Amino acid sequence: MSPTELTAARQLELLASGDSSAEELVSNHLALIDSVDGSVGAFLRVDHQGALAHARAIDGRRARGERLGALAGLPVAVKDILCQTGERVTCASRMLEGFTSPYDATVVAKLRAADAVLIGRTNMDEFAMGGSTENSAFQPTRNPWDLERSPGGSSGGAAACVAARMAPLSIGTDTGGSIRQPAGLCGVVGLKPTYGRVSRFGLVAFASSLDQVGPLARTTEGAAMLLDAITGHDPFDSTSLALPPTAAAANLAKPLENLRIGVVAEHYAEGLDAEVEAAVRAAIRQYQSLGAEVVDVSLPNSKYAVATYYVIAPCEASSNLARYDGIHYGRRADESAIAAALAAERKAALDAGDQAAADAVEPALVRLYRQSRSEAFGPEVKRRIMLGAYALSAGYYDAYYLKALKVRRLIRQDFDAAFQKCDLIVGPTTAGPASKLGSFDDDPLGMYLLDLYTVSANLAGLPAMSLPCGKTKSGLPIGLHLIAPPLEEERLLRGARMYEAAAGQFVEKPACC
């Protein structure tokens, strides 16, 4: 059996025992990528040579008895939104197609310190905006369980590469569900930490007050190991919490005692797929059989969560993406063509005797900005920039942005009250299984509503995760969504591990690989 079949923890054991070398392990993964990723499209770039060289270096250090990091020799895929020195960072956008980062994101630096092998950069929705990875400017990613379907998004590449065994671990980012939703749809484990747990330094910002970096893995154990490697205080991120790294892997196997599971009435409304609902209810019964108490809790303001999110996230995004103007980096439109076009417009106006129209032709610089951005951004990014600029423009601030910030607090207060009564909230990650590619081509609002169950945790800053809880009759994975109070990542993972251990590991492999 190829070591790629093993979980991250078993792969590390192989390396530690000397039964496999990092070079061998990395080669196996690279070979699988070469054979499978043509049909999945999880990776934007794979660093064959770099990864192998790094693996050999780690083997050498191990042979010399040097002290190695916690992930030494393990391949880790990184979403193409985290800066890595000397590496292209595209965010799956034409805008940054040629951008090479001069610095490492803190998460990347921590992965290096853990001696992980950075194997390649995964596909995503452009600037993490979307829930299907179809908004990538370069390629769609397909769901390994059904290549006609989307893996979800925006961390679709990150989830698909783990599901298809191309990497044991991968790094995703989650602004409204972008780790948990694709994890759920691809049948893997994905965790979004408490806001501030993982440094955002070097994470290309989508919506700064919501973005968090987190792990994807096949099991809770892998997610815990990767989480422990990337958490911790970072002085370069003002919103980073002044706390030591988590140590979730060490206690993972300890079941939670007197566990109270919160079930949210509002989750089981119209729109929830029957098979998904059945799987989630079965998972809740599983918890009961493990001795957990089920408590009904209410999140009355969660009905506003998607609306709140689609004000706050676009407002922040419109501002965060203002820097992409083709001046200091990024794509710049053809300046000669612009100069010629402007001259022609002026001449046409003058020929028509319209001096005012000639004077109104925009300055070259304004045209350069507008054209560069319009050429380089895809439709979903433009939509969110427009939405955010509109909501922040004169006269609308109070009705949209300020109002959304207040509702955000109500949403947080609902959780605070719910966690007085329960330890974890359990529900579905998504309303249904993976959609066919192209389902939301002309329906942005329909796509936004996919975030129904996941956005609240981002708005409230809470740790949350998705783990596999079965499949539909047609063989598509279903995700179970767990939310914990702030900083309770360890509780979250131990609770997830209880279910995972009882339900049996999700070892089945997608047909494609």
Place this chain on the structure above:
Amino acid sequence: MSDYTTIIGLEVHVQLATASKLFCPCSTAYGAEPNTQTCPVCIGMPGSLPVMNGEAVRLAVRTGLALNCTIANETKWDRKQYYYPDLPKGYQISQYDQPICEGGYVEIFDAKNRFEPKRVRLTRAHLEEDAGKSVHDDAPGGPAGGGRGDSMIDLNRTGTPLLEIVSEPDLRSSAEAKAYLSELKLLLTYLGVSDCNMQEGSLRVDANVNLHLGTPDGRVATPIVEIKNMNSFRAVERAIDYEAGRQQRVWRETGRKLGDAPKQTRGWDDAAGKTIAQREKEESSDYRYFPDPDLTPVRLPAEEVEAARAELDRLPATLRAELRAEHGLSQYDADVLVNQGLPVVDYFFATAASAGDGKAAANWVTQDVLRVLKQSEESIESFNVPAAELAGLIKKLAAGEIPKPRGREVFDSMVERGGGVHAAMDELGIAEIDESELVGLAKELLAANPKIVADLRAGKQQAAGALIGQAKKKNPNIDPARFRQLCLELAADA
């Protein structure tokens, strides 16, 4: 038409004297090669994040307290969004609705009494990051330059901490504007929060100007114009005067009132001596401010603010009051001293204390010391007459040990030789005459001149002049005033 008032409000951007930038560790030093003091944060590279420089906040609090502002309990950062090539993030991190300082005032007066002393109210003072610089490149045209060449962007200055100090429209003339700026600059210099170098851009002034006119239909206001690009206080005065005249002309020609036209921005052309309209950006007023989610708010507990206030002493207004009340200085002399900066004021205090005579110390410092410093382009710190020695000179003059007419000669010798007052007297051959010697000489001359004694006793004091003349021939070191006094006393007793 001559019945009008000029209404002026000033916005002053002051660069705070931190070593590193407001949100990154790059140097703020002036004059480096373009783009050699930047990092991912101040270039606005993807993924970079700002972290506040605590020193900038401290300097802003210190300045706000000195400007009599209310310091906010909590202040936050907002993004001001607009596109310009010297603004790499597409927004400037600034403060919108919770500035660090609110209210406050600056008191101004004119030593030449061209206007009444007044209190100029401040609206607010807030922190923000500076933008970069656009440098026009003289190289032949780039592809989109339409033959005008390119601009080169230098981001060294991007992210430098600024305090923007906004006044109410309380100023009524260019002289008042100049006085306000001078007082503000002096205060900032005393505080040590900025070097206020206008040439290097560490102090920049924008002026909002309009006129209130008396017309047969009552008072009307002309549209407000914001003047930019003034590179000296003199330029500010000239630009305001020019703009007042221009607005009168435009009013006569168009009758346009405030509200008839949007606020206009005009640039000052110093060589041409006039303001020139700048191209308006159509959406320029919609900055879409919102709180910067990358930064935490700043909370300033009352104890911290009070501790900062306790460190504030020895500011220009306090010092002027002290000089007048405790040393009997005139408003003019107090102003001259304070305008020289704290080291000169301290030199004065040391001299006055040691000499026991503030008025005399003020005369020596404001006239002779400052004259020498100006000629030699030295600072008081390197001036080679210590305050104690200057005080010694003052005391010896008062005691008549140095003849009054020779005081300046002694001072100049002290400056030249870097020695004390005794060494200078030796050098000049001024022996100290003791009282008995002086009395002996007076008695001798009185005895030899009975006619003069009779005149003196008859009240003809001018008769003493002849005795002084004779005495000086016998001993050039005598102090004429002291000798005259002595003669009068001895003649009366005789």
Place this chain on the structure above:
Amino acid sequence: MPLTRQDVEKVALLARLTLTDAEAEAMTSQLAGIVDYVDQLAQADVEGVEPMAQAVESANVFQQDEVRAGLPREFALRNAPRHSDAGYLVPAVLGD
């Protein structure tokens, strides 16, 4: 208030985007749909509720006023679409 084509044109300039006629039409109807959905926020009762701009509400995170080396100029300029040895080049900036 319904979102109009004029709003879209105005916002496109603010956001420095250019939309073709077809794009502007599509954008108007899509944004109008989203804004309509988002308008349900009007129903939420937020009387007396403080806005929550950040998920973790900390304060006073400062760094020391110490100079550290930044990027060598060639690294800073490397990603610029057009630059000289000294800086970023753009079409002439007027009125500055």
